[in-house]
Amino acid sequence: MRTAIVDHSLDPTALLSEVAQVGNGAVLLFVGTVRDVNDGRPVSGMEYKAYRTMADRELGDIVREAAVQFGTHDIVVEHRLGVLGLGDASVAIAVAHPHRGCAYDASRYIIEQLKQRVPIWKLEHYADGTREWVGAAHQPGGEDV
């Protein structure tokens, strides 16, 4: 098990080999990338910022929970911070398990929890030059933040 919040570009393939074990019949790799459109607006890039010490801790907690719940320690998660271009990988989650069902469930658990709990924010850079914090407008009662 390993988690990292990093400032350099991700190498998802390296994560695959890191979790591979001859006892595992299934390896699942999730890669999240920067899309060119969000809510119909053309995007030119994305800037990720974090409450870094807490993000590190929270991400570690999530992976430990997944390890217990789904029965594998062969999990590696990396999340990138900084300015990313279109198509760049922002997050990579590799899970290996003797059985595929648990690999899928563990991977899904980690990405869903990550998106709910890990204090990371993204500033979307739009093609028209404007920028906006993603999700800020959707906070109940906080439409204008």
Add this chain to the structure above:
Amino acid sequence: MRTAIVDHSLDPTALLSEVAQVGNGAVLLFVGTVRDVNDGRPVSGMEYKAYRTMADRELGDIVREAAVQFGTHDIVVEHRLGVLGLGDASVAIAVAHPHRGCAYDASRYIIEQLKQRVPIWKLEHYADGTREWVGAAHQPGGEDV
């Protein structure tokens, strides 16, 4: 979309780049590998055979179904035949989609359907030198085949 039944070793990483598109926020790669133990018996290798023309057609059908059902054409599946060693990849499924939920669901659909419908068989080579067709003993009424 592309499917292939191949006789050479798989390159799962190449599949990742094949499905990547700047409109897709999520890429999911499933890799199935040969385990060292099955039902408690030490395994030394695995031999995959197929009804090749039908396997090709059935695999293509499955991927077309997934494309319609989950709304993405960015799917590549390769299945290897022949004698594989421990840890070798037998199947790789890459799916990219604008949204992660659909990527997970499509990937899972493809592997589950593949295991139910694609006419591929595996002859497990055990460490004690014996060999057995996987699943043959579990056919209802066919325990002795």
Add this chain to the structure above:
Amino acid sequence: MTVTVLLFASYADAIGMSSLAVDLPPGATVNDVVDHVRALPGAHRLPPQPLLAVNERYARENHVLAPNDEVAIIPPVAGG
């Protein structure tokens, strides 16, 4: 008419062949092919209702055959 019958994996091993040509009367069904194969040595190892395919598509026992059809008797699949 003649149809080709394909056997695979544990079924090919049990019966000792991977394909055979079978002569059948017009109107014969997949079931007639299975009956024919059941008469071969080793075929007692086939399950009561094996999976069947005609021309690379899964088919039922009562599927009516045409000349030169390819009938496959398919052991439990184990891909992945």
Add this chain to the structure above:
Amino acid sequence: MTVTVLLFASYADAIGMSSLAVDLPPGATVNDVVDHVRALPGAHRLPPQPLLAVNERYARENHVLAPNDEVAIIPPVAGG
């Protein structure tokens, strides 16, 4: 006692600072910190019940603080 308050992303932009030191009486809660921050220019943009953390763990408004605690007011997270 003094606690450190951290602001991030849209909240830091709205209030124009990313950290501040706040003096509080013993027994003060996270809620007292939030009240303090609400008095700052731009803080009307905070939602009624922002997410809160104390020492890198999510915490409730009534969490009682100790000297040197680190309190974070956390905008809607958007990782992944």
